[in-house]
Amino acid sequence: MMFRMNLIVSVFALLGYCATAQDRFLTLTGTVTDAHTGQGIPFASIYLRTGTSGTATNTVGEFVFKYRDANVTDTLLVSSIGYRPYRQPLQAIGKDIAIALEPAAVTLAGVTVTARTGLEILKEAVEKIPQNYDTTAVQYTAFYRENVWLDDFELTQAEAVLDIYRPFKAGKDLNEQIRLVKGRKKKMDYGREAQLYYWMNGTSNGARGSLSEDLVKYCRAKYSPLNPENYRYYNYTHTETIREGDRDLLVLDVTPRRKARKGYLRMRLFLDDATLAIVKYNFALTEAGIRRVSRKDKGLLFAIMSAVVHVSTEYHTFQYTVSYSNQNNKWYLNRVTRHWEILVDSKKRNWTDRLWRADMDLVMTDLRTDNVQPFTEGDIAGSQAPMHTMIASEYDAAFWENYNVLKTEDTAVQSAAPWPATDTIAVASARAASNRQNSFSRADTLRGKLTPLRTNYDVTFYHLDVAIDLDKRSVQGRSLIRFSARQPIARMQVDLYANMAIDSIVFRHQALRYSREFNAIFIDYPETIPVGTEAEVTIYYNGVPKTPDRSIPMDGGVLWDKDSLGNMWAQVVCQGSGASLWWPNKDHQSDEPDSMKIWITVPAPYTEISNGRLQRTTPLPGNRMRYEWYVSYPINNYNVTFNIGQYAHFEDRYISDDTLTLDYYVMSYNLERGRQIFKQVHLMLKTFEKNFGKYPFKRDGFTLVESLYPMEHQSGVCIGKITPQSSTGTNRLLWHESAHEWWGNALTAKDIADMWIHEGFATYAEILVIEDRFGTEHVQEALDDQMNAVMGNEPVIGVYDVNHIHYDIGDMYSKGSLLLHTFRSVLHNDTLWVNLLRAIQQKFRYQTLTTDDLVAFINDRTRTDYTYLFDQYLRYTNLPKLAVVLKQKEEYLEVTYAWQADVKNFRMPVRVTTAPEKMGFIYPTTRPKTMVLKNMSVEEFDVDTDNFYIDVHVE
Structure with a gap:
């Protein structure tokens, strides 16, 4: 069954109407502001009473609205939750209009809510999510737009029609599928600053990111204020009740507590009073949230490329709005709008505080609920690539006017093939x-x-x-x-x-x-x-x-x-x-x-x-x-x-204590790009030799080859195809494959089930290069990327004696690397850590080994039994969970803690807050222990999950 949703579609109608050559469009521009404060109202909906055209204001309340001249007798409607709707016949409006919306009527919190705190209301709303929202799989048709600017210079303009398969089940990772039906983008001329501007318009898959902002589905997300784990970081206040159409809406303000270490968001939620369904929410990042996003969401590549293109950036503003629509007494995702601003400096270009900003808008236009099936092809949800790079067509002014929502088979974009x-x-x-x-x-x-x-x-x-x-x-x-x-x-x-x-x-x-x-x-x-x-x-x-x-x-x-x-x-x-x-x-x-x-x-x-x-x-x-x-x-x-x-070949030398020959083979047309990409080899080798010992195959030399597929072939390392995007001095794939000369080639797992020894160490080798070249502050960005990559579906170690390899082995890379970083953090002694890495290389060089061999050597070398630690991370899918119970006793905080793990007698040390703004080690076991911290509050307590890859449950 197909429901037609009364949703607002940005700029042009997307709903099944095919314009004729005789249609003419009129343009209306204007602003929508708060009648009391005069401030622009972001993301207000502008649409026609009987037509299907619509748009929305931008973050400062401005809009441009196109409609067919045949609709000139229609009525313009403007609405925004929290305000009284505006209505005016189009014939009474000129080409430019200023609209001031009156705030909706406010009622005092009545008897239905006076007995409940804001947190109690929120808890009940979260409990009622299965009742209020359709928790079966659904399929949307959606409109997506993204615009990226540097001051007044437009970097990206792209629009698309998408099919979205959306199971409601909330897991650790996004599980939606997105299929690109049709799209258009505006061709840009970047001139001499092409490298910089290509980087700046490289916003990760914005449609995928928009879906992740649905905190109703992802209410258990790690940093969500709707997650009970985070209630201790926020104040939840019922500020008012407003009338919106035929509904009373409760307004909850969510603000961080004064000493909250992880109070990353400020939110305003609108809940239907009768059902406690969350129908809309706005949120913005706090200063702590901006700091967190600056490190986490920029990602390592962002940090590296900032250095490459000679700019520094400071995140400034993040604003998001998410709304839902009611169909047959169930609520469905309606719209997600995202806006961010970053201030850009560049001494090379004499730039100071140039405004780099982006707006992204995802609007659901159709909903299907019956017999919905996952997509079997064309899914782009897993891609981190910018949406505009997945749109093949250039800008077509008649695109939306001539768009028909009934799709043909050849409109779907096929997923990129991992093999030719x-x-x-x-x-x-x-x-x-x-x-x-x-x-x-x-x-x-x-x-x-x-x-x-x-x-x-x-x-x-x-x-x-x-x-x-x-x-x-x-x-x-x-x-x-x-x-x-x-x-x-x-x-x-x-x-x-x-x-x-x-x-x-x-x-x-x-x-x-x-x-x-x-x-x-x-x-x-x-x-x-x-x-x-x-x-x-x-x-x-x-x-x-x-x-x-x-x-x-x-x-x-x-x-x-x-x-x-x-x-x-x-x-x-x-x-x-x-x-x-x-x-x-x-x-x-x-x-x-x-x-x-x-x-x-x-x-x-x-x-x-x-x-x-x-x-x-x-x-x-x-x-x-x-x-x-x-x-x-x-x-x-x-x-x-x-x-x-048809290769071109050039040579180099790397001199440390002795001379190592370097041979490079690239396609003849990539010779200059090859020279650029291989400039980083000397610094990379320096890091690897410092941490792992001398290059293991000196007599054979070190060869790097452009190839169809990246692979760590011994002394002939293949780095994949060289592209404009990979032709930088910071190619992580090159680092990873080269690190295998030590981890995988110089020493090799005896059984492929232990291949984490290759991939985990090579992935962590990337961290060591980042640490040497860009500083420890960027290490966490890379570790965050790895944490996001862990799937947790299979133990890291495979099945022995059957060549067990034909499954998704991604956790051998990401979780293997995070295990090593966790172990390094447990050692808390980098001299010991580096000496251990070099000793492993010396002990097992030119040999094959098992996980048991490796762990036994580590235990002997450190004179400590760490078998429990490696077994938990490698042989089980669950992470060790630190269970913490906090009790505030006046100025004292009582902390009870214990490990929950698959391995018996798990006893890994971990760092936690032991005093205000101070971290220290505790030594949990599977039996509860208690400590009392003076002058501490519950919101100040934290566990070092940046350096210890663990789960934490706090009560």
């Missing part, structure tokens, strides 16, 4: 990922378990010699495996995907018998190989390697694409899926060769980049070139790669 599209064979399109939800199979055990047929030998050397046919997208060649017998060997397992053909397997000039099961190959030897014997076996093979199946997380394969000039561009990425998708090997992370030769033959016009150091290039018949690489250190199979393209 390909027409090669899809070997797994219908395959379910093996994971905890879908269970595991024998194929997963063969791939992930160290069986006796794998542990009976140790690989010491590979020689991979293959030719790549770019037209057929095929591989043909041989893989020589040198091994040492750990046990007597009559049979052994190696691995190669089943879609790849084996031509022969040769041992001492003799073809061997073999069998295949799933992606495993079982080789039978004519006689048993004795323990300690060094031997070689060569597998000749060919085939078309698989391409990534985009429906399966972490599914690897060969990427085939073209560069910007139309030349072929190829790369293999196989972490998770395994190197055996393109060459035969013992495909288990526990066994690395001591060294390796990689020979890749490609058509002569192309350059090929693999791992290690390029020894030589050898011309071959058929206008082909063989690139011969040698890796002189242990290397894990998934790190072995090829990149094929």
